[in-house]
Amino acid sequence: MKIKIAIIHLGFALTGIVTTMLGPVLPLLAVQWHLSDAQAGRLFLVQFVASVTGSVIASKVLSRWGATWTVPIGMFLIGIGVFSIAVGTIPFGLIGIGLYGLGLGFALPSTNLLVVEMVSEGQAAALNILNFSWTLGALAAPLAISAMLKPVGLRGFLLLLGAAVLLIAFVETVAFPKGSAVSADVRGGKLPHGKRLTFALLTAFFLVLYIGVENGFSGWLSAFSIRTQHTSQTATAIVQWSFWFAILLGRLAAPLILRLVRNGTLIFAGLAVATLGILLAILSSTMITLEAGVLLSGLGLAAIFPTAVAIFAEWYGTGGTGSIVLGSCGLGGAVVPWLVGVVSDRSQNLRLGLTVTLACTAMAAVLYWRIGDVARQQEARIATR
Numbered sequence: 275m276k277i278k279i280a281i282i283h284l285g286f287a288l289t290g291i292v293t294t295m296l297g298p299v300l301p302l303l304a305v306q307w308h309l310s311d312a313q314a315g316r317l318f319l320v321q322f323v324a325s326v327t328g329s330v331i332a333s334k335v336l337s338r339w340g341a342t343w344t345v346p347i348g349m350f351l352i353g354i355g356v357f358s359i360a361v362g363t364i365p366f367g368l369i370g371i372g373l374y375g376l377g378l379g380f381a382l383p384s385t386n387l388l389v390v391e392m393v394s395e396g397q398a399a400a401l402n403i404l405n406f407s408w409t410l411g412a413l414a415a416p417l418a419i420s421a422m423l424k425p426v427g428l429r430g431f432l433l434l435l436g437a438a439v440l441l442i443a444f445v446e447t448v449a450f451p452k453g454s455a456v457s458a459d460v461r462g463g464k465l466p467h468g469k470r471l472t473f474a475l476l477t478a479f480f481l482v483l484y485i486g487v488e489n490g491f492s493g494w495l496s497a498f499s500i501r502t503q504h505t506s507q508t509a510t511a512i513v514q515w516s517f518w519f520a521i522l523l524g525r526l527a528a529p530l531i532l533r534l535v536r537n538g539t540l541i542f543a544g545l546a547v548a549t550l551g552i553l554l555a556i557l558s559s560t561m562i563t564l565e566a567g568v569l570l571s572g573l574g575l576a577a578i579f580p581t582a583v584a585i586f587a588e589w590y591g592t593g594g595t596g597s598i599v600l601g602s603c604g605l606g607g608a609v610v611p612w613l614v615g616v617v618s619d620r621s622q623n624l625r626l627g628l629t630v631t632l633a634c635t636a637m638a639a640v641l642y643w644r645i646g647d648v649a650r651q652q653e654a655r656i657a658t659r
Contacts, residue, residue: 279392281449282385283407285349285442289381290411291418291435292352292374296321297493298416298514301500302428307364311497311624315615318493320368321375322485322608328379329601335380341388342450348380349443356436360429375604383600386580390587398537398584399529405580406525413518416496420511470590476645477586478602483638484578486606490631491552491571492517493611498624503561516565517572524576537581538646542639548574549635556628579603585645610634 296317304314328348336344355374358366386401393400422431492514499505499513524544531540551570558564583600590599610630618627 287411290408318611324375325604328376346446351377353440360432401580402528416514481603482606485603486610489607490610520572528577
């Protein structure tokens with residue numbers, strides 16, 4: 275079991291690199307392919323629309339063959355997609371982004387659901403640790419790209435990354451026994467049938483907003499740092515690294531914090547801290563205030579996704595449908611970074627563009643109150659039985 279968990283975590287760390295690498299390489303691709311902000315924002319759109327599409331397809335694969343097939347299929351798609359970007363042309367680049375986005379739609383939700391089913395207790399803590407590994411990859415991405423640009427170039431980095439992903443996919447295919455499929459119907463969960471659809475839709479919309487904030491802020495962070503603080507390639511990588519380092523620390527601390535506070539309380543506190551951090555970064559006039567805002571936003575966002583997934587699994591259960599709910603959050607990663615680019619392009623002001631992420635955190639807080647209300651109503655019904 276420990277070896278399987280280690281393989282899962284290693285593969286999830288690689289998906290962290292792939293999911294977030296578009297942000298650090300965006301300035302390079304924009305120059306190489308002569309892209310405006312609006313055009314560059316569409317690259318995020320391609321990645322995350324493909325990811326949502328992948329999650330819908332994965333729900334069927336998950337129901338028929340189980341997560342031990344769904345996860346490596348996703349990893350193979352990711353590896354092939356990363357290799358395609360290494361070709362260096364716009365057509366192959368778009369195909370590659372679409373392929374690895376499709377693969378992420380398979381791998382990310384399925385890995386979360388696999389861990390939920392493997393762990394009988396402390397699912398929120400287990401998912402925070404799993405997503406800690408994902409964040410390790412996201413944290414490594416900007417520094418790895420910066421460090422490897424001189425010796426091997428962007429193409430060399432992409433070839434090495436693609437090879438590593440394909441190796442993990444092969445190991446997962448060979449080493450993991452292929453268990454029974456996850457039922458397309460809900461497995462477990464406390465909600466009655468009449469409440470499941472409402473709860474699933476509310477959770478899906480909340481996750482869309484969360485992923486939108488995370489990707490909208492982190493995806494444009496490199497460009498924002500260069501334009502407002504005129505940072506070098508190394509300094510820009512450090513700013514991006516700071517965001518994921520803060521998320522790393524937050525997810526590492528989350529299991530301890532969850533011993534003291536309820537899951538919902540942690541989510542609301544995280545949204546408040548993230549809002550403060552994003553606002554501070556947008557208004558920053560020095561590197562110190564920018565770094566402070568980046569760190570606060572990362573700490574605030576850290577535990578929101580894995581904790582929300584654990585709450586969803588507790589109340590709704592797991593199954594093929596869960597892949598669609600979790601995978602739908604890719605819509606946020608597609609739409610919000612694109613909106614940031616559009617607003618920035620039209621206003622000629624990236625600071626104004628990033629206010630889109632602030633609006634999303636406010637909507638997420640209101641929405642999560644509604645999710646908690648559904649859960650509280652069901653808790654009251656259970657208590658009166």
